[in-house]
Amino acid sequence: MSLDTALNWRYAAKRMNGQRIPEATLERILDAAHLAPSSYGLQPYSVVVVDDPALRERCRPAAFDQPQIGECSHLLVFATWETSGAAEVDALIRLMARERGLEEASLAGYRETLKGVVNGFASAEARRHWAAKQAYLAMGMVLAAAALERVDATPMEGFDPAALDAVLGLEARRLRSAVVVALGYRDEDADRLAGLKKVRWPRERVIARVA
Ligand SMILES: Cc1cc2nc3c(=O)[nH]c(=O)nc-3n(C[C@H](O)[C@H](O)[C@H](O)COP(=O)(O)O)c2cc1C
Known part of the structure; x- marks a missing residue:
């Protein structure tokens, strides 16, 4: 199936039927989150997978009782790091050196750049906002991957x-x-939304070409 067909098929389902997603399908969808690009490759978030129906039911009041929380197969929570990020920069540099067969010392400049990024936020709120942007990008990848698998995925704020x-x-x-x-x-x-026509601004309003 083409991506275009998948994106036209998908919508933000308000009600789900409780059917479970096969494990291999779920893993492929989660791979999309894992492989998502992020600013400086820092991936400053975790994707928490909530599988247990009883635990999802306990989550439902926190989501204004939206039925999808209980009726879905898995709930994915995109959660940003609440750490300063400095230790994670060191860990990422170590990982990068190992994966690419480099000396850590050769990445010293990059380490300083990354430390500058994570230490450069004016507040914890600003850092959280930056991290959330990265998490949303991973979420977008998940929405597309799920659609290609013919799995419904409702993004929820x-x-x-x-x-x-x-x-x-x-x-x-x-x-x-x-x-x-x-x-x-x-x-x-x-x-009530199943089968309704998708509503989007006219394409030329969203996509602007400049000469
Ligand atoms: C960031 C974000 C937050 C959303 N929050 C909710 C939500 O809490 N509950 C819900 O039912 N739909 C939610 N939606 C779904 C949107 O209403 C839906 O994507 C939009 O109306 C476009 O329709 P479609 O995705 O069905 O094509 C959210 C979508 C996004 C992208």
Whole structure:
């Protein structure tokens, strides 16, 4: 299936039928998050996979009782690092040296650049905002990958991050939820949006070519 066909097929399902996604399919969708590009390659987030239906039910009140939370197969929570990032820069440099067969010393300049990035934010909020942008990019990759697998994926910002983090114990992992995706299969009978025409601004309003 072409990407274009997949993107026209997908929509943000409001109701799902509880069917479980096969493990191999789920892994392929998660690969898209893993391989997402990010600023300086820092990937300053984790994707927390919530599988257990009972735990998802406990998450639902934090997401204003949206039914997809309970009816999906897996809930993906894109959560930004709540750390300064300095230790992660050192770890990334070590990893890069190992993976590419380089001396760590040869990456000293890059290390300093990355330290400058993570130490350069005016506030923790500014750093979180930057990290969230990277997480959203991974989310976009997941939405496209899911559509290619004919798996529904609903992006959701309609939740209280503090409440969701409390249920999932994310603070202890030094993570903070930014956005979530409910992955599963649409319930065509229950979902008032299923089968409705997709609404987008006219293409020329979104895509502007300059001469
Ligand atoms: C960042 C973001 C947050 C969203 N939050 C919610 C949400 O909390 N609940 C929901 O049902 N849909 C949510 N949506 C889905 C949008 O309403 C939907 O993507 C948009 O109306 C376009 O429709 P389509 O994706 O079905 O084509 C969100 C979408 C995005 C990208």
